[in-house]
Amino acid sequence: MTARSRPPRAGGRTSRLPDRVFRSGSGLFGASVVVILVVLGVQLAVNGDQALSTFGTGFLTGSTWDPVAGIYGALPYIVGTIAAALIAVTLAAPIGILTAIFLAELAPRRLALPLTFAVELLAAIPSVVYGLWGVFVLGPVLHSTVEAWIVDTLGWIPLFAGPTFGIGLFAAGIILAIMILPTIVSISRDVISAVPDSHREAMLALGATRWETVSRAVLPVARSGIAGAVILGLGRALGETMAVTMVIGNGEHIPTSIFSTAQTIASKIATTFNEAQVGLQTSALIALGLVLLVITLTLNVVARFLVWRAAGVSGGGRT
Amino acid sequence: MTAAGASLRPISGPRTPAPGDIARRIQRAGLGRRRGLADRGMRTLALVASLTALVPLGGVLAFVAIKGAAALNLDLLTKGPRALGIGGGALNAIVGTAQMVPLATVIALPVGILGAVYVAEFGGQRSAAVVRFAADVLVGVPSILIGIFVFTFLVLPFRQFNAFAGSVALAVIMVPVVLRTTEEALHLVPASLREASLALGVPVWRTVLSVTLRTGLPGILTGAMLAIARAMGETAPLLFTALGSRLVNVGNFGQPMDALPLFIYRNATQPNAVLNDQAWGAAFLLLLVVLAINVLVRGRSWGRRIG
């Protein structure tokens, strides 16, 4: 673990004017981050208030979003957001955790570093490029292969019923899975690496295999941290905009199957904000944003707490 | 942090047998068939999972490279959009990104670096933790909400979509990244350097600027470049601020301006095959620069890890 150094307090010297100015100035910049965050939340709340007070909880439970009649219910978008994110996490968590284990524990160093690097590159690809690829490559491929097969075998379950179009919740979920994979992998890897060697050595001394060491000594300790990594991935999936907007198909109804087209909160805002009528419609969209903010913030805080606690427990991983 | 796991890896050279070897010997001597199978099976599964994680990377890179390179031509780089697409290009987007991202950087770097200086050098436990926490949370805020935020303050009052608002939105996205990476870099600076400087009578502010920041510069640059790469690829915050434009806008930050991600988004969703190809071409350009930055930056720190 890298050593953290704390500067010594300079005592009387900090009373000099240039130092005080510098200190206050940099403090202002530091505070700006907090200010931005707070103002962002407050603005969303203030501007979304009109819609929220008009509809109350009906905003969250109503399934009709009708600008012409002035009725705004966000349920289809909330369901769409959660559904796409769940599909993403269901796909990304197992693959991501296994990859993290491989990279942290099992892979020879020569393989681990390039692989780690490659996974991190996934995070560098802009969302819109994923969307472009999703529309022209993934969508058609899914439509003709995977989706047809799933509907044939599992189509009797309503969740997997057709019709399929290539684009839709499933395609969005897959792209989201690809996008959150690096998050899950890198945080899980950090958490796993932070587990002290003593745990591993004890297991091996008792005659355990490599996998048993991992599954019985390392993972239980890293468990909450890995959960935190997955939740951070989930949070990212909920807020992702561009790639989702391009492949989710803009269906306005509550999705009934994973192949349905849907909208997420982010895609709804992205496609309709600029031409929304000032007043109730804009307020409704901002209220949607507020809902998204609350969900992602909560998940973010919970996840970071879990990761921090896991790091603290194992004695010094990064947050 | 890989140092922790490194001791488990088989290392060549004069050493006592690694715990893994011992374990394997014990295991082979002991019960093992089922456990050995489970071990090998799960290890293979983990390997397969890792390779699976790479398939989309290969897929995206391959398609962008192939279709993008095919779409690259002089028109794409030198002309703005033309009616019905033929003979047109992405000049408006290239010029737009080339202006908005540097402006965003100029805004974000001082804020992020000085904010990190406060957290690392001056802040008490409490305030430093608050700022750090806020930065981490801000990183996780969906970028479209940041677009709404900047829209409310920099577009609505003037009733004018403008590129300045776009740059500010990008800056808001960059600041927490710069802040956190700079803070990490500053923490790596040995306390002894600071103490020496202060002991020599150098004022605190001078110490920070000349000693701490200069020493931490490589890490700060890394963070800055990663933030720039991220800003280049962001679309959502620009949707409600810079809006995008078909015109090539040079220098006029009070008007809408296009950007590479906006260009890609717009042209990918067109039914016109010529415009779709231009989207691939623009994606190629964008990905080239973004990946180059990432490879350069991460490659350097990767190299340091091996060496």
Add this chain to the structure above:
Amino acid sequence: MTILPSRTKALALAATLLLTACGGGGASTTPTVAPGPTSVASTGPTTPVPPSGNVTLTGAGATFPALLYQVWIEKFATAYSNVQIDYQAIGSGGGIKAITQQTVDFGASDAAMKDSEIAALPAGTKILHVPTALGAVVVTYNVKGADGAALDGLQLDGDNIANIFLGHIKTWNDPAIAANNADIAAKLPATPILVVHRSDGSGTTNAFTTYLDTISTEWHASVGAGKEVKWPVGNGAPGNDGVSAGVKQTDGAVGYVELEYASISGLKSAKVKNAAGKFVAGSVDGVTAAADAIVDKFPADFRQAPIINGAGDTTYPIAAYTYILAYVDQTDATKGQTLVAFLYWALTDGQAEEKAIGYAPLPAAIQAKALAELHQFTTGGTPIWPG
């Protein structure tokens, strides 16, 4: 610059002669192309040209005419290199909103502003609807036939179209569809129908739903007409381009777009049964026939509803005018002069471009009215183009 086709030249001549009759002064027969300093309030009906010096106009609105406007903007910029026009195609609803909020210099919409939208304008202001072109709303589809080849030559009557968009007809081989298509009935596949509609406020939607509202009592009762409606089934996509792209990328999809969008997307369009009982393909001529039939009934405030089920054997049943919306009193003299010059060009030279791009030029009588309308534009109380 361009040698005007004689028809347009004659029209321009006729228009200017008409205008000189009331104004009194020297008449020029051809629009001048040289940019030059022109004082805003010029005496006599000289042709409006943009002022010198760089000018940028911003406009936003309908995607319906966007392809046409892009061509116009380019050609106008070739004629007057100091003028840049930035047109954002965000849908008619967005265009009306933008011009109401005065965030753009001109708006564009195929749906004329409703009374409620006019009432929402800033107090004391007035907006002029300047018609620029006519277009057809076609029903476009992307279906792989039962024989593996792309389905072509589909014919649909009003009931079928309504039932498809209501969600009552769910597959392409439905007997109702087969009834319209005797010769290709065997090729109709069992593919499910995916409806693609607009997700944004759209004049194209307005025209299409007005059609459905007219021909289907069920649609009238349950959905109605307007720029935005509560679609019973289907996916939304933004803009004519979004709908075209949505139809193009999904087998079995059907949508409604302006004629030219179907052409440039390589999509087929269905023949629709018109009031005379004939199946007619969307075409410029079919739209012209529809417009000509009701020229006499064109409203004085230019707010013409979509032309549905027009009389005539060759008439295409879903046609719509598209408008540019601008404030009568232009606060910025330079921009106002440029705008009037552009509109003048659009109503004269620009009309010649339309047929090639899949839009119908204005009927002569409407063109004359629109040109006359341009005289109403003022800046600070003074007419920009006195007539």
